Amino acid sequence: MNLLKLAFLPVFIYVLMSVLEIVKDKYLPALYIFDPVELQEIVSVTLKENEGANNTVIVSSLGKHLSARYGDYIKDINFDDWCFSNAGGAMGTFFILHASLTEYLIVFGTATGTEGHTGHHLADDYFIILSEQQSAAYSGQLDATIYKPGSMHHLPYLHCQQYAMPPGGYALELAQGYIPTMLLFGFADSVFSTIDPFNLWGQVKFTLISIVKNLLLGKI
Ligand SMILES: *[C@@H]1O[C@H](CO)[C@@H](O)[C@H](O)[C@H]1NC(C)=O
Numbered sequence: 001m002n003l004l005k006l007a008f009l010p011v012f013i014y015v016l017m018s019v020l021e022i023v024k025d026k027y028l029p030a031l032y033i034f035d036p037v038e039l040q041e042i043v044s045v046t047l048k049e050n051e052g053a054n055n056t057v058i059v060s061s062l063g064k065h066l067s068a069r070y071g072d073y074i075k076d077i078n079f080d081d082w083c084f085s086n087a088g089g090a091m092g093t094f095f096i097l098h099a100s101l102t103e104y105l106i107v108f109g110t111a112t113g114t115e116g117h118t119g120h121h122l123a124d125d126y127f128i129i130l131s132e133q134q135s136a137a138y139s140g141q142l143d144a145t146i147y148k149p150g151s152m153h154h155l156p157y158l159h160c161q162q163y164a165m166p167p168g169g170y171a172l173e174l175a176q177g178y179i180p181t182m183l184l185f186g187f188a189d190s191v192f193s194t195i196d197p198f199n200l201w202g203q204v205k206f207t208l209i210s211i212v213k214n215l216l217l218g219k220i
Contacts, residue, residue, distance in 0.1 A: 086189035090116025099210035109170030123177025132169035
């Protein structure tokens with residue numbers, strides 16, 4: 001009897017994943033406030049205004065443009081509320097501009113360089129390069145695709161790649177989909193690898209504050 005139930009598990013998972021994907025395509029977009037193409041335009045304007053500037057200046061300017069465009073949905077940029085991200089073997093630093101149940105918008109990057117696994121996510125991921133570059137490749141893709149400042153790298157729902165960023169590489173990252181399911185991957189290395197409760201607390205705190213704040217604004 002138990003074995004029979006077990007045999008239904010793959011079927012159940014297959015049906016669940018199919019339903020999630022249909023809901024993601026049909027219903028979630030109505031809840032989104034960010035448009036990747038518009039964000040890429042804002043990055044493009046920011047980069048033109050700040051040619052030759054360092055990352056602090058570029059990120060500050062980008063934060064101001066985003067706050068001007070999206071108002072209360074965006075947290076004003078500062079340099080205190082950053083956390084480390086340890087996920088998929090990669091390490092970077094990030095600032096949460098917006099987190100809700102269906103979207104997040106962050107600045108992610110690394111002062112020292114990093115490399116790792118993107119994770120398989122129940123979300124579409126848009127990575128708009130601000131400085132240096134990102135290289136990324138699927139398994140079986142022997143030569144990486146290189147993304148330069150201003151370009152956008154779309155990692156589709158449930159796909160995964162190996163990626164790397166050199167020292168000083170930063171990007172604006174938009175994720176759209178089932179955001180809470182991504183947190184497992186986002187927090188796992190802080191629990192099982194770096195065993196860093198202080199950093200974990202920062203990640204959880206800033207994420208929850210933003211999700212609750214946006215819920216109160218009516219943003220799911
Ligand atoms: C970045 O550039 C600004 C403006 O030139 C300068 O004031 C600031 O000290 C620089 N920051 C770093 C970390 O070099």
